[in-house]
Amino acid sequence: MLLRDSGTARPWGWLMLLVVACATRASEITFELPDNAKQCFYEEIVQGTKCTLEFQVITGGRYDVDCRLEGPDGAILYKETKKQYDSFTFTASRNGTYKFCFSNEFSTFTHKTVYFDFQVGEDPPLFPSENRATALTQMESACVSIHEALKSVMDYQTHFRLREAQGRSRAEDLNTRVAYWSIGEAIILLVVSIGQIFLLKSFFSDKRTTTTRVGS
């Protein structure tokens, strides 16, 4: 659904309908970004649409990623390096394809799992007001407010889910690190202390008994 030449005059009602029909999309994707990789996504946006890009790093390394959002003419609208979480709202000033990229190029061996949510336009109203004769009934307005509340609950739930996934990933990392560290340190301790004794004993070996003397 592209609206390329919106500069020509069209009936206002039809344009409104098209704008409402095109402008209500939300895409949320969780993907894995390998080390030294960059992944870009594109979205066709109509001029004047309010859009929100939100992203969060869920697992990997220091849980940070570079993000860049560019307009259709290449103008950089948002650019941040090594961010763990951010939310950016903008209004499209031109028609065209907007591009946003996540880059893990600064990392040498950790891959990251990144979640982003790109909301284009506002959600359609629950009771569309195009062919209405009367105002909303009480039942309908109750439905509308429940719908808004539920949308907000789902939004918070998603945020909480991501934070919990991030926390759990850190806890699992910590657990593995503690396990490796304790085993490694046990081995080092034993090797070093037994090695010390044998080394000391070798200093006093009976090769030249005449030069044997007590160390200072």
Place this chain on the structure above:
Amino acid sequence: ALFFHSGEREEKCIIEDVPSDTLVTGNYKVQRWDTHKQDFLESAPGLGMFVTVTTPSDEVLLSKLYGPQGTFSFTSYISGGHIICLQSNSTRFVAFAGSKLRIHLDIRVGEHFLDESIIQAKDKVNEVNFRLEHLIEQIYHISKEQNYEREREEKFRKTSEETNSNILWWAIVQTLILISIGIWQIKSLRDFFISKKLV
């Protein structure tokens, strides 16, 4: 919808973390780059996409070949991160300079999405009825997610408690090792010096 670029034979995967018994629907459209026109072709007949869905326990839930445009769906029976992978069935060699694919993708989790084409209900009561059903679906989805969240938080808590007890155990074992190694070292050295008649 959102789109992204991919190599001809490259596999692109996305992760969907969903509770059990959840319907996930995806629809996609793939276009191929044409080097003559220097643009993406509107339709690419003969081009197909392999869609593979893997459950968190590494089981393949769905593995099918679809056309250049298609809809796929699956219902999760375990909660967790399901991996949805898309790969084209193109047999062309990757050496084709500048050859790439544009994949439009839209994934929906749960059945609570308002389908705008069914909106025009003639009867007022039916319209409200329809909306209420949609709200009930939303609430049901929220409560499933909450349940899933409870399971995960329990796993998280277990991991943290395990880390805590590992550290405590390690501190005790390390102290014991140090003390016993220290005693062994002194004893061994003393016996050694006595045998060498230095003490």
